[in-house]
Amino acid sequence: MNDTTTAGTERAAVLDGTGLARRIRDRTAAGAAELTGRGVPPRLAVVVATDDDGAAWYVRSLSGAAGRLGIACDVVDLGADADAATLTGTLTRLSADDTVHGIVLQTPLPDGVRAEELAALIAPEKDVDGANPLSAGRLAAGLPAHPPATAAAVLELLDHHGIALAGRSAVVVGRSLVVGKPVAQLLLHRDATVSICHRHTKDLAEHTRHADVLVVAVGRIGLVRAEHVAPGAIVVDVGTNTAPDGRLVGDVDVEDAASRAGAISPVPGGVGPVTTALLLEQTVRSARASPGPR
Numbered sequence: 001m002n003d004t005t006t007a008g009t010e011r012a013a014v015l016d017g018t019g020l021a022r023r024i025r026d027r028t029a030a031g032a033a034e035l036t037g038r039g040v041p042p043r044l045a046v047v048v049a050t051d052d053d054g055a056a057w058y059v060r061s062l063s064g065a066a067g068r069l070g071i072a073c074d075v076v077d078l079g080a081d082a083d084a085a086t087l088t089g090t091l092t093r094l095s096a097d098d099t100v101h102g103i104v105l106q107t108p109l110p111d112g113v114r115a116e117e118l119a120a121l122i123a124p125e126k127d128v129d130g131a132n133p134l135s136a137g138r139l140a141a142g143l144p145a146h147p148p149a150t151a152a153a154v155l156e157l158l159d160h161h162g163i164a165l166a167g168r169s170a171v172v173v174g175r176s177l178v179v180g181k182p183v184a185q186l187l188l189h190r191d192a193t194v195s196i197c198h199r200h201t202k203d204l205a206e207h208t209r210h211a212d213v214l215v216v217a218v219g220r221i222g223l224v225r226a227e228h229v230a231p232g233a234i235v236v237d238v239g240t241n242t243a244p245d246g247r248l249v250g251d252v253d254v255e256d257a258a259s260r261a262g263a264i265s266p267v268p269g270g271v272g273p274v275t276t277a278l279l280l281e282q283t284v285r286s287a288r289a290s291p292g293p294r
């Protein structure tokens, strides 16, 4: 494993994501500057229709990160009571706008609005967070596609730390379209033997204990403890939860699981920063591939 620090004697190593994120941000900023010089300033649009605090925090942080890398970020805030017609019109307009290279449809969405139907309106080449069902289908078919940035970040983190995947047993806990399913697809494309667990899985630990690589994306504090982890297993914690004391924590009880795991990704500082960096890098790639002047 590269770039991996050890949390303590005979304790799990730390799969740090901050150094990797910095590296991705550096090359993204260089790409953005080059494109801007050629008259194609990269531009991301984030469509918001919620007053959820967590979403607001994420959008502010994404917009700030984009600005620091030289990527314009338009936050299109339609209000929490936006209807399907307004969202449809906005996504259609942005998809047709040649100066926009990436589109993110922020969740949650207003009640009664179907996320998948709206995401289908995002032009596939601008679907930098892999939300369009077409992107999911292409990913499943093994065709070139934008995977959701979080799923891509899990694989980048594993690669960065030199974790081999071919022939290894991988278990993904969670089956959302945003994380669980695309992570499972990406692991499968890398020749891991993949199982997916969810709410209805009987005896979760019985499954997860067989994992060489365990990816947890649920949203439940302390779901995964030592009893869920095989000795020496690699654990990627995608969960982001707010603890009662206000701290950001993952789904893994790190204190407990670190006594058995070989390595664990921290929260914060693991998958999260890599996700944001990859989403912005994808925006620059889309700008480079766009029909504007190059």
Ligand code: NAP
Binding pocket: 150, 173, 174, 175, 176, 177, 178, 179, 180, 197, 198, 199, 200, 201, 204, 217, 218, 219, 220, 223, 238, 239, 240, 241, 271, 272, 275, 276
């Ligand atoms: P989600 O849509 O709510 O999906 C959660 C999944 O966990 C579902 O598939 C659910 O199963 C499963 N699940 C719930 N309770 C379970 C249990 N007791 N045992 C096993 N599986 C269980 O959430 P999400 O959008 O995938 O996000 C998951 C977590 O990742 C959240 O904490 C979120 O904040 C975090 N996240 C982080 C990033 C990042 O960049 N770091 C990005 C996105 C999400 P069912 O399908 O059966 O209901």
